[in-house]
Amino acid sequence: MTKNSSAPPQHTPRFPAFTGVFPSGCTGYVMGQYGVQSASGAIHERAAAEMRERFQSANRPDVVNRGSFTDSSGLTNTMWFAYWLEPARHRSWVAEGKHSSPVQGAGWWWEEALIPVESTETLHTHQQEQYPTSGLAEILDQESTELHDYWGSARDRMRKASVPPTRGAALGVHDSTVDVVVEGGICLIRTAQDWSGSSVFRERFLQKVQPVMKKGVTYLGEHPETGCICTREISEQDMDGHPLDRACTVAWFVSLDHLLSWTHHHETHLRIYRSFFSMLQEEQSPLDIALWHEVSVLPPGSVRARYVGCHPTTGLLPLGLSPHE
Numbered sequence: 601m602t603k604n605s606s607a608p609p610q611h612t613p614r615f616p617a618f619t620g621v622f623p624s625g626c627t628g629y630v631m632g633q634y635g636v637q638s639a640s641g642a643i644h645e646r647a648a649a650e651m652r653e654r655f656q657s658a659n660r661p662d663v664v665n666r667g668s669f670t671d672s673s674g675l676t677n678t679m680w681f682a683y684w685l686e687p688a689r690h691r692s693w694v695a696e697g698k699h700s701s702p703v704q705g706a707g708w709w710w711e712e713a714l715i716p717v718e719s720t721e722t723l724h725t726h727q728q729e730q731y732p733t734s735g736l737a738e739i740l741d742q743e744s745t746e747l748h749d750y751w752g753s754a755r756d757r758m759r760k761a762s763v764p765p766t767r768g769a770a771l772g773v774h775d776s777t778v779d780v781v782v783e784g785g786i787c788l789i790r791t792a793q794d795w796s797g798s799s800v801f802r803e804r805f806l807q808k809v810q811p812v813m814k815k816g817v818t819y820l821g822e823h824p825e826t827g828c829i830c831t832r833e834i835s836e837q838d839m840d841g842h843p844l845d846r847a848c849t850v851a852w853f854v855s856l857d858h859l860l861s862w863t864h865h866h867e868t869h870l871r872i873y874r875s876f877f878s879m880l881q882e883e884q885s886p887l888d889i890a891l892w893h894e895v896s897v898l899p900p901g902s903v904r905a906r907y908v909g910c911h912p913t914t915g916l917l918p919l920g921l922s923p924h925e
Contacts, residue, residue: 606752613749615887619757620722620740623685628716630690631788631896632661633850634699635679637671637910638706645841647706648678652839654701655682659693665734666841667834667848672821673911675707678841679834681790683736687714700906707909711916713788713898720896721757723748731890733794734836734846751864754895755856763787763897765855769919780905780916782898786829787856791893792836792848798888804879805889810847812875816868817849826866827858830915852916856897 622629634654636647655664661682668678684690690712693699699710723745728737747756755761763785772779793810795802820828829852836846853859863869880887905916912918 605747605756607747607750607756611746611750613746615725615749617745617748618724618727618742619745619747620724620736621743622717622740626685626717628687628714630682630684630687630712630714631894632682632684632690632699632710632712633679634682634708634710635677636703636706636708637675637677637914640676643705644676644678647703647708648841650703651678651680651708654698655680657693657696657698659689659696661690661693663735663738664839665836666839667836668841669832669834671832671911672913675911677832679832681735683739685739702908707907707911707914709905709907709910709915711903711905713896714902715788715896715898716760716902718759719761719763719898720894721754722892722894723754723757724890724892725887726890726892731794731797731888733890733892734792734848735790735892736894737892752860754860758895758897761856761897763856763899765857766919769916771917771920776909778907778910778917778920780907780920782900782903782905782916782919784900785855786898786903787853787859787896788850788898789853789859789893789895790848790850792846792891794846794890794892796845797890798845800883800885800888801879802889804882809872809875809879812871813849816872817851819866819868820851820862824918826862827854828852828862829854829919856895859895 636651638644661684663683665681671677727742747753766784766786768783770781817831817833821831832850834848836844907914
């Protein structure tokens with residue numbers, strides 16, 4: 601355990617877990633989210649196809665994942681997660697105009713974070729060679745960790761978890777374009793479920809656990825007093841837009857403390873916790889659904905975003921409406 605670990609004395613995890621190992625010399629990486637927003641239909645599909653082509657250049661990301669979600673205004677958002685382990689290659693991609701050229705016929709947006717390796721952590725129920733999943737696991741080695749299965753373990757898995765909470769955001773508005781610069785720090789989580797290889801727990805998970813998870817995400821999206829700025833409940837797809845047996849939730853929080861407070865204490869998350877372990881107790885077989893997450897605390901100046909022709913509650917735009925504590 602770490603010197604200041606939150607783990608109970610003589611803690612022994614109930615199950616194995618694994619965490620990502622960044623390459624030697626890698627001190628930071630870029631994680632970007634890129635989306636098109638409109639009513640679904642032919643125009644939306646053309647806009648999505650146009651966005652997809654932007655990830656085909658020589659400076660393309662090391663990992664690209666695709667998904668879709670319906671936002672709070674009822675609009676369809678097709679989006680991509682893109683990861684660059686070399687920030688310089690991301691800068692070259694930006695210089696090519698890949699994230700600033702207009703998208704025809706739809707709103708579009710991007711949110712980019714330069715993430716310090718010392719301020720990020722990942723946790724997986726399965727090793728990548730055993731159960732391939734999306735996200736950073738596609739490009740990182742993994743090692744087992746004892747820092748899990750107790751409240752506060754996410755903070756213990758970070759080398760540096762102390763970042764000041766955000767105070768809001770500076771907005772630059774020009775016609776239908778809004779540029780956002782986050783003031784202070786901010787917390788980002790991508791948490792995911794993959795049941796593509798499941799035969800034992802699949803139905804139990806989809807019928808008993810997933811609905812409880814969705815209620816928790818909905819609660820966060822409707823209650824900003826939790827410190828949650830934005831949630832996205834994403835159905836993952838292949839690069840051609842075909843649905844996969846994967847889902848993830850992305851959320852921006854004012855701070856890591858706000859995220860941990862919800863996970864540790866709020867009934868909506870405790871119900872998720874209880875439903876999951878109740879599912880495990882119904883069957884003695886090993887878990888065959890892969891669960892994983894990536895959590896980062898982002899220092900001041902590391903997050904920028906742009907929204908073009910998007911509704912005013914998209915993504916980080918609410919940060920510019922009023923200060924956050």
